Amino acid sequence: MPAVSEISPAGPPEVVWFKRDLRVEDHTALAHATAAGPVLCVYAVELDYWRQPGTSDRQWQFVHECLLSLDAQLKSLGTALEIHVVPVIQMLDALHLRLGPFTLHSHQETGGLWTYARDRAVAAWCRDHGVRWHEYPQNGVVRPVSRRGRRFKEHWDAWATAPLAHLPTQPLWLGPASGRTVSLLPTAVKADPFPCAGRQRGGLQPARDLLDSFLAGRGQDYGAHMSAPATAEQGCSRLSPHIAHGSLSLRQIAQTALQAREAAPRAHWHRQLGSYVTRLWWHCYALQVLENQPAMERQALVPEMEQLPRPMDRARFDAWRLGRTGWPMVDACMRFLHHQGWLNFRMRAMLVTVATHTLSLPWRPVADWLAELFVDFEPGIHYTQMQMHSCMAASPVLRLYNPVTQARELDPNGKFVRRWVPELRAVPDDWIVMPWAMPATARHRWGLMGSDDYPAPRVDFEQVHRSVKAEIAALRSSLDLQPAPGFNERPRQTARAQRTARGLQQGEAKLPAQLSLF
CATH class of the missing domain: 3.40.50.620 (HUPs)
Structure with a gap:
């Protein structure tokens, strides 16, 4: 050299x-x-x-x-x-x-x-x-978009299956200038408000290990495990930070997954791999939305939606960002994110809707805080999600995540909550999703004497959600607002799944309401 x-x-x-x-x-x-x-x-x-x-x-x-x-x-x-x-x-x-x-x-x-x-x-x-x-x-993004010349899914399929790029047998190199080697890399660039001891490690080998273990069996129940934060930690591929920073190419991941799908019997594992590959092109489609509308990082895609009353309330914002809202599932997810630098996408969506709708906080500081916590921060994914779930894209379907319903569905025994909200470790199952509803004698018995131990929610979410739905419906109706381009909703994949799949093959991709990626 x-x-x-x-x-x-x-x-x-x-x-x-x-x-x-x-x-x-x-x-x-x-x-x-x-x-x-x-x-x-x-x-x-x-x-x-x-x-x-x-x-x-x-x-x-x-x-x-x-x-x-x-x-x-x-x-x-x-x-x-x-x-x-x-x-x-x-x-x-x-x-x-x-x-x-x-x-x-x-x-x-x-x-x-x-x-x-x-x-x-x-x-x-x-x-x-x-x-x-x-x-x-x-990746599958086209620049400029006018060059695409075909529907996005067709373009992505062609890109994903194209031959990988290879180096010549004996390339000629110029070595780095003396003193400008990796020894110059700073060990830190800014203060992190929380230790991130559970952070994933970067580099080629960790990425390969994740892909290999996912395809070797860790992803067998991908569809069933992606929604609950405890099961998603192992059931998702966890390749998102490697895709975001390029330690493994998305095309390599797609081709390896497609090869595994072809080799799998046309049954459960075949379907799980198909679902995973679908999310890889959803990833690129979300990036394409940002490519087409880069100002969405700071501007609402439908500016009129900024008329929704969302004043900055520092006490509410701090309660949300620190995991002290009083809703156990919300707080457990935020604290998990502090420690891990990752969270599954359904729970990311819950954190956004709780902040921007339930607590009526402005979307920009919410977006900035979450972006800092995500080791896998990918602007194209992050800002399309923020615009959608805060309703700044005027999406026709409003997702309001009920913290109690999410806890009952995704953590019925309270195992995840007790791990990340240790204040509630002794609380019995009957009260773990709604500790604020306990009688005073029960709160005392289980060590929750006052708000310093574990706070009560700042708002009644059911009442707030009714008000939010009415506000958004009235604003959309009075101004005849249409969703931002690229944010049409996909039908849910229930009995209509086959018709949906055919429609996506025949027409333009529609960004899903919930990107449960990777």
């Missing part, structure tokens, strides 16, 4: 800029660059990005591990990753000064407004410096 970055006589340098694609396998940008000439692999630690709302140190720790894994993968091929702890434009200036003319390669990124603006600045820099920038899709 070269010790310094010197221009090879084989031709001008090809620079691969790694972003949310921290791998070597099925890396289209790297494959094209190595086919063209000597390659330098770079990554910029953008501290300004890590200061944005929705970013967190728990996310950085996962990325840090992915970068160490990527560097090890590159070293096995004869090179290493060059690290820059500066804004990307400064990195490009330094590379241009050192290398002279070069070609830039990267994957397209469907991210938030900050990365969108950053990429526009990179495009302008490339134009000003005569640098060709080749961008390659790394």
Whole structure:
């Protein structure tokens, strides 16, 4: 491996800029660059990005591990990753000064407004410096959407089954500049409000292990286990942070799952794998919604829905974000998320609707807080969910999650609640979902003498939900509001499942009301 970055006589340098694609396998940008000439692999630690709302140190720790894994993968091929702890434009200036003319390669990124603006600045820099920038899709998103030319499901099927990208047998490399190796990586980028001891680990091997164990049997009851947080922890593939940060390509995951489905008998396991692959393309469709409407990160897709009364109440917000609402299932899920950095999607939806409807909080601070907690934060998934469940997309079906009903359905014996809300550990099953309803003598007996032990709910959710439904119905009717494009609801997959499947094959994808992904 070269010790310094010197221009090879084989031709001008090809620079691969790694972003949310921290791998070597099925890396289209790297494959094209190595086919063209000597390659330098770079990554910029953008501290300004890590200061944005929705970013967190728990996310950085996962990325840090992915970068160490990527560097090890590159070293096995004869090179290493060059690290820059500066804004990307400064990195490009330094590379241009050192290398002279070069070609830039990267994957397209469907991210938030900050990365969108950053990429526009990179495009302008490339134009000003005569640098060709080749961008390659790394999922089913089409940019611009006018190029799609076919229905989204058809496009995604073609993309997912296309051959994986491979490197040439003997690529030419440019080694990193002296002193710009992974040793430059910061160990932390910001303070995390909660320890995330249960966080998943980043890198290629953890991703492979998860995929292998899911397909080897962990996913056998995927459909039955995805809704309850306790069973979803093992029953879901748990690949979402690896997909979000690119330590394993989504196309690799899709093709491996499709191969397993073809090999499986056309019975239970075959259906579970089909359900999983369906969620992979729902993932890309959600990203496509953000790609088409990037302002949805901060703006309601149907602006009129902002007329709903949602003032910021700091006491209510703190009770929700700290897991002290008084609804045991809500608080258990929030505390689980503090510790794990992950939560299944049905419970994510419950946290959003409880915050934005039951507690009548504004959706933006809710979105920012949850984004910080999710190690698998993916803007396209996160903001489509936020817009839908806070009703800022004016979705025709309003989902209001009753905390008591969810607890009875998903944690009937209170095992999950008792694990994550230890204040209720001694409370008997009869009261575990509604501890506030206990007589005073029972509260005293089970150690709940006052609100400092465990609070009572701040509102009557049944009364509030009736009021919320009436408010939303009146607003939609008075202004004749239509749902935002891309947010038409799918029918539920009950007796109509076959007709729904045929409709999705024949028509445009419709974003489901509940993305129970991965």
